[in-house]
Amino acid sequence: MMTNFPLLSITLFLPLLGAILLMAFKTGRKGTNIIAVGTAFLTLLGTLGMAWRGLGTGFSQVEEVAWIPQLDVAYRVGIDGISFTLVLLTGILFLSSIVFSTKIKQKPRAYMALFLMLETACLGVFMSLDLLLFYVFFEITLVGMYFIIVGWGHENAKKAGVMFFIYTLVGSLLLLLAFLALYLNADPRTFDMRALIENPPVTGGIAVFTFWALFLAFAIKTPLFPFHSWLPLAHTEAPAAGSAILAGILLKLGAYGFIRFMLQMTPEMFREFAWVVMAVAVFSVVYGALVAMAQTDLKRMVAYTSINHMGYLVFGVAVAAVGSESAGIRGLDGATLQMFSHGIVTGLLFLLIGAIQDRVTTREIPVLKGLLKSYPLLSGFFVVAAFASLGLPGLAHFPAEFQIFLGGFEDYPWAVVIMLLGLVIISATYVRSIQRSFMGAADRNILKMVKDLNARELLAFVPLLILIILTGVYPDWILKYIHETVKLLM
């Protein structure tokens, strides 16, 4: 039924429509919140509708309109299990972030419009089946995030925003070069990702160039050591919901690129250089964990744990590039699941840190004390999310990381052993920071009479918490979509 209904395009442009409405009409604060939350909610319904229609094998629900036919550029959107996972994540996390942000008092209309525009850009990146279309959305995410960081961030927001913009622009322009190389070497020349996946076009010297350009672009975005230096600052300075989106969705653009472009369009090169990718990934795991441990700012700490988690994820993809079929399926299943779980877990953590900062006006771990006494509910959420982040069984990260380790252990036991070390350090980091900021006697300043979580915050946090637990105990609800695609891909 209704097979021609353009659900993908409607879902994709719905947030943009909301943004335009917000820009066009001088809605009051209440009206702004209603439009923003309403649009984000409808968008989430749209993504659920995609699951309801069912994913076939390969790319399904494809919609296509010619754009530059002479160059075979077209508006092509479609989803497979991997992109659907991220589309769903985008729908969920944006709704939570927007609900959380309804408290914003400073220029709420522009803020919400930017968020909605950013949502369209993120959905577009994951849905695109055309290199040029992908690139267009990829760049719009940069512009949107830049204005959110600089406009609504903390003290050093301008520096953080400029650094973020410039760093990632380097990456995305390299991406453009790689895309041009793919296009110029395809026969017949095309920007159609399906055709490029079917017949990876680049060979020889140009393939080496393409691979490394892609690698740099996505390593900056992911980010992996040593291309990460924009991340802690951007995270620290961005507003809470901005950090949540940055960590939850934008970092996934890089990880998604590792799978979609490097693994699928330059597989030979990936096989050849997988050891480099693995080495960088393993190093990022340990580095991220160690540096996270040294942080005194909660936000910075979580930011560095992201580098650690992205390391596991990229390792999983590298295993898929080079390992045996069974190992590859495990690695890629795990990596994709990790994208989803990292999105909801880290998204929740950043929102929670925002809630903490709203109450006690600091994020410094040494200053925070005894939060548990004053804010039991908030602390409870934080502890669960933190345990999820360190990979406790029964919570979202565990099934993802377990599969990555399982896949990797067959052929690269030493790498896995080193990464387990990272896991131990991360656990210690979280346990120590929880102990220091939530336990013990409360500081006088912390005891200010501010209420525990209010309805707005609960509305934003509870769905994420439920998903964290659901994914932990029954990962198959999402893994079934991922696994079908991954099987096909290997």
Add this chain to the structure above:
Amino acid sequence: MEQDLLNILPQLIVLATSMLALCFEMLRRATGSLWVLVIGLAAAAGVAISKLGTVTTAFSETFRVDFLSLWAAIILGGAGILSALLMRQELRKTGREGTLSSLVGFSTLGSMILAGAGDMMFLVLGVLISGLTGFGLAAYPKTDKATEGGIKYFIYGSVTGAVMLFMLTFWAGTSGSTLLSALGQPGLEPVLVLLGFAGVLAGLGYSASLFPFHFWTPDVFEGAPVSVAAFVSVTPKIGAFFALAQVMRSLHPEGLDYNLILALLAAFSMTFGNVVALWQKNVLRLMAYSTIAQAGYFLLGVIAINGSELAVSSLVVFSVAYAAMNIGAFAIIQQVGPQILNFEGLARKKPFMAVAMVVFLLSLVGLPPLAGFAGKFLLFGAAIDVGYSWLAIIAILNSVISLAVYLRIINPMFFKKQPVFSSEPSTLLRWVFLSSFAVTVLVGIAVRYFL
């Protein structure tokens, strides 16, 4: 002969309207001459649109009617109209603004001639007409700064023009003809060809404010009326690059790697322009160095002209984009003021204007889905297509630097509190930046019609 005249109808229309505008000026009907010019340029562009697809020559191959020259007539016609409207708005009440209209018309004509040049003499004619009228426009307000800019423009113009003319004699000597197509024959003396090429680079490089022939640019931009800066940043430049493309099409690459020379110039022009722009406090000077940098990008398309199908369309698309975003940005600068300080808090007072400025500047950086991206995307593709990947990489690194340049204007608009700007834009000005805005936003989507 009749067919020849029909083939250059757009150029003839511009010639006629410029002269008619001059007549109105003599009758002291400034508004009349403005509207004559607007209608004439629009008619020329319309005729050029109707001729798109024609490939022929006029007057025994001395003028080429092709994709490049027809699109030049369209783009330059549009840019001329917008610039004239801007000038009218800025220089109303001087009493002689009819002069401006006819100068704009003649200068546009010069650039249109350049874009279709099939003969050395047309190159000289084009550089001289567009240059001579430029001096008049730049020095028009008669202030010290304007005069200084005008004189610099004049001196550089006459020197490079003379050098060009002199060096072209080597070409004529070795090929036995002034036709550019004669340069395609094998066996010409390479040294003489190189000398002629250097002369052409000097003349056209000056018109295009390409490094190292750019020295007049910042002073003219700072001294001249903003609308004149907008005009000279666009029209002569597009004419010059199209002319250079016509030259490169004709050259026979025997023993000399002309492309390598152009590639080095491109790399220097981009890097020099962007790096120097980083330190400017005056927005007009910043934009001047930005146009020097953007000149480098144009060269990517010129380099690929013999090897890639993308080259011609990349030049055209980038020119459309460049004209729209530059004139749009200058329109806003004219309204807001020449210092970065003037831009503080603009977003609060005039949100649409601020958003439009962001769109123009990000388009200059080359961010999608804006017109500048479409142009740069095709330029990079063309350069890679002919094996100049290293130049594409340099161009990309430069785009990153240019982001830092333009953020220096963007940031104060949004992230500074005190709005210092209050005057209302006039209807004319509104039309100018609305149409530039529309082109800048839509070209990316409609790029298929340029190919």
